[in-house]
Amino acid sequence: MKQDQKKLDLKKLFVLLRSMFMLSACTFGGGFVIVSLMKKKFVEELQWLEEDEMLDVTAITQSAPGPLPVNASVIIGYKMFGFVGSLAAVLGTILPPMIIISLISLCYDQFRTNPVIAIALQVMRAGVAAVIADVVINLAGNVLKTRRTLYIAMMVTAFFATCVLGISAMVVILCCLAIGLLDLAWSLHKTKAKGKECA
């Protein structure tokens, strides 16, 4: 029985490593891109994580130092298989860029001036944008479904702040953390008042 479980874990561990590898190999354009790909993979396809959990993980990775994809891999790996999981996930994430850049650094000039590569990289952005759009439509829909004015307003404001005003993600996260703490204080206050009423 125990033997079986261990075997199954190894299989899953390999799935984790392979998923991270594939996602990392296909991620152009910054941390939030890979987060939406991870959300699609681990929440929608494999169903290892809940949607809220993935958003929490994103907030944590954004607040911690270091490259976002690595941070997210550490946490997702930890959740699945503890320390070994973290190691496997990080390995999957860093291997593709390490291999690709090592190869490129050997033939850098040919790479930079090759027109076919330039076109392929440009059109792939459209594909990446489509995947993110899909993820965002789902996520934003769920925020709207909460029907909490506060959350919807925060989403719109945060979008405007990062997109138009160019405020850094870190600042936005910290502001929302402050709002969250106020929200907590307010809800504690309310339940206390309610408790008194009932008594």
Added chain:
Amino acid sequence: MELLLKLCLAFVQVGMFSVGGGYAAIPLIQDQIVNRYGLMTLAEFSDLITVAEMTPGPISINSSTFVGMRLGGVGGVLLCTLGCILPSFIICYTLAHFYYKYRTVGGVQVVLGALRPAVVAMIGSAGLSILLLGLFQSDLFHISLSNLRVVELGIFLASLYIVRKYKVSAVLIILGSGVVGTLCYLLPGLVGLA
């Protein structure tokens, strides 16, 4: 060996102090690698940024690999990259531990609940900027209809339709759009020649 150790330490600092994602790391890398240790020239460094933008993967991993490869071969790559991820590994591992220990606590849920809409917004914002870059090769303040690239628009719409309707994996969509788009640009030229 001494050089490699220096490099490793430099990237530990890059990993430790680059808060807030990819581009936050650029000035740090420049500071450590170009200004402080003189391991690369400024021209080489800007080449590095170009490569890092064109290839997948986080910019700090890309640069640690690039610098490591140039200065110390495969051993350099391993050491630099290890240095770069070590701080985030330790910090995130600790954070993950506490997150999973306390995430079911009611109060923590309320606070995390407030973070989620913002995260959605930031993913959306990142998505929008990559969409504009793909369709117009420009950012939000410099788009004009004359710059609209029709092939990319077609690929975007088709990919979005496919991904929403058939739940295809993201990797497949991205690779597929790369192949189809490249063919769209190259085929007319080939046919014209023939």
